Amino acid sequence: MKIQFLIHQFYPTSQYGAETYAYHLGLGLQTQGHQVSVFYRENHLPRQFGLRQRLLEEELEVDGLPVHRVFLNPRYGVGRGAFFHFLTTFYNPAIEEAFARHLDRLRPDLIHVHHLLYLSGGLLAVACRRGIPVVATLHDFWYFCPNAQLLRPGGEICGQNPTLHCGACMKALYGGRIPRAILPLGAPFFAWTRRHLRRAMSKVQILVAPSQFLLDEYVRQGYPADRMIMVEHGLPEQGLDQIVRSDELAYPVRVGYVGSLTRHKGVHVLIDAFRRIPPEQATLDVYGSPDPFPEYSADLRQLAVGHDHIRLRGAFEHGRLRQVLQDLDLLVVPSLWYENSPVVIQEAFSAGVPVVASRLGALPEKVQEGVQGLLFEPGDVESLAQVLSGVLADPGQLMALRQNLRGYRNSFDEHLNRISGLYESLLSPRAGR
Incomplete structure (x- = not known):
C-alpha cells in the first residue's frame, strides 16, 4: 500500500509530539511492507531561496522515509499584515498546486493527515478530486481553535464558545496593529474559519483521536461521532x-x-x-x-x-x-x-x-x-x-x-495493525475501491 503522510512540520528540523508519532508510525508501517512518504511545509527558508521565487520544493530522505518538503515565499502569500498571516495558516493555493502535482506523480492509495497548519485545508479537496481516501489523526484543537490549545492570551482556558476570544488570540499570536475596538468583530470571521475547516475535514473518512477527551471535544464542536474513533498513540519501545x-x-x-x-x-x-x-x-x-x-x-x-x-x-x-x-x-x-x-x-x-x-x-x-x-x-x-x-x-x-x-505493555505492533486495519477498511471493495 502506498501511503502519503501530510503534516505541518517534520524531522529533522522539528521533533515535537505529532512529528515524533508520525515519524515512528511511518517507519513502522514500512516494516510491514507499506510504502510511506511525507509531505510537509518547511518554514525555515533556505539561503538559496530567491526573493522572486514563489515556491521551492525539495526531495530528501529521513532515516529511510522519503520526504517532500515545500518552502513558500511569504512575499507571494495572499496578502500582508496580521490578518493575512493568519489566513496563510490554513489557506495556501500555491501549496495546493504543489500537492496536486505531487499526488499525480506519486499516485498514493491513501492519505494520512497528521496536521494541516501552514499547509491548506484545500489539500483534502485535492485528494478528494482524485478519489484518494483520507484518514486524519487529531493531535490538538487547531481545526476549531486558531492557537490549537484552547488557551486565551493570558493563559486562561477557553470556555464553551472559544470563537468569542479568537480576535484577541490573533492579535497576540500574529501581531499587527489591530485596534482593540474592532476585535469583537473578528468573531464572525473566526466562526467562518471554523466552518471552512470543518467542511474541509468532511472529506476525511476516518478521524482518529488519541484520547477520549479529544474525541468528545471534536464531537461537541460539530464533528460527526460516527466517523471518529479513539486509538491511543503507539510508539516503539526503543529499548x-x-x-x-x-x-x-x-x-x-x-x-x-x-x-x-x-x-x-x-x-x-x-x-x-x-x-x-x-x-x-x-x-x-x-x-x-x-x-x-x-x-x-x-x-x-x-x-x-x-x-x-x-x-x-x-x-x-x-x-x-x-x-x-x-x-x-x-x-x-x-x-x-x-x-x-x-x-x-x-x-x-x-x-x-x-x-x-x-x-x-x-x-x-x-x-x-x-x-x-x-x-x-x-x-x-x-x-x-x-x-x-x-x-x-x-x-x-x-x-x-x-x-x-x-x-505496562505498549505494543507498537498492535498499534501498527490497528492503523493499517483502518487503511484497509477504506480500500476494501465494500468501501467502493
Whole structure:
C-alpha cells in the first residue's frame, strides 16, 4: 500500500509530539511492507531561496522515509499584515498546486493527515478530486481553535464558545496593529474559519483521536461521532523496556521534566513547587531547548537561581532518551492546557518511571492515579508541592508505583495493525475501491 503522510512540520528540523508519532508510525508501517512518504511545509527558508521565487520544493530522505518538503515565499502569500498571516495558516493555493502535482506523480492509495497548519485545508479537496481516501489523526484543537490549545492570551482556558476570544488570540499570536475596538468583530470571521475547516475535514473518512477527551471535544464542536474513533498513540519501545530498576529507592530522588519550554507546559509551576523541596530529598532535571521561547527560558533560569538541586539541562538528541529516563525516578507533566496524549508519558511508563501530572484534559486518562502515578490541580504550586512532598516522604508509595509499571505493555505492533486495519477498511471493495 502506498501511503502519503501530510503534516505541518517534520524531522529533522522539528521533533515535537505529532512529528515524533508520525515519524515512528511511518517507519513502522514500512516494516510491514507499506510504502510511506511525507509531505510537509518547511518554514525555515533556505539561503538559496530567491526573493522572486514563489515556491521551492525539495526531495530528501529521513532515516529511510522519503520526504517532500515545500518552502513558500511569504512575499507571494495572499496578502500582508496580521490578518493575512493568519489566513496563510490554513489557506495556501500555491501549496495546493504543489500537492496536486505531487499526488499525480506519486499516485498514493491513501492519505494520512497528521496536521494541516501552514499547509491548506484545500489539500483534502485535492485528494478528494482524485478519489484518494483520507484518514486524519487529531493531535490538538487547531481545526476549531486558531492557537490549537484552547488557551486565551493570558493563559486562561477557553470556555464553551472559544470563537468569542479568537480576535484577541490573533492579535497576540500574529501581531499587527489591530485596534482593540474592532476585535469583537473578528468573531464572525473566526466562526467562518471554523466552518471552512470543518467542511474541509468532511472529506476525511476516518478521524482518529488519541484520547477520549479529544474525541468528545471534536464531537461537541460539530464533528460527526460516527466517523471518529479513539486509538491511543503507539510508539516503539526503543529499548526502554530493557531498563533494569533497583528494588530500593536511593535519595535524593531524581525527578525530571522532558518537553517544550513554553508557558502552557507549566514548567514554571514545577520549578516553583520544587523550590520548596529540600535538596537532600530530591533533584530536578529539566530537559528542553531554550531556543523557541528564550524569554520564558530566561524566566525559568531566574526562578531556579539559588537552588542548586534544580538544573536546566537543555535539549538532547532523541537517541539519548533511554539514558535520560534511566536516570529518573519520577517524571512530572505540569501542563496548563488540555493535553491530549503526550508521548513522553508512554515513554516514561515503558522505562518504568511513574508520572505526576496535572488533573486536566486527557491526562487523567493517561495516568491512572495511585497505579501509574499521581495527579495534582493544574497551575497550583501548593498542590504540586504537596504531592511531591508526600511521595518523597513515602518511598514505599513510589516503589509501589514503579512495581505497577512492570506490567505496562505498549505494543507498537498492535498499534501498527490497528492503523493499517483502518487503511484497509477504506480500500476494501465494500468501501467502493
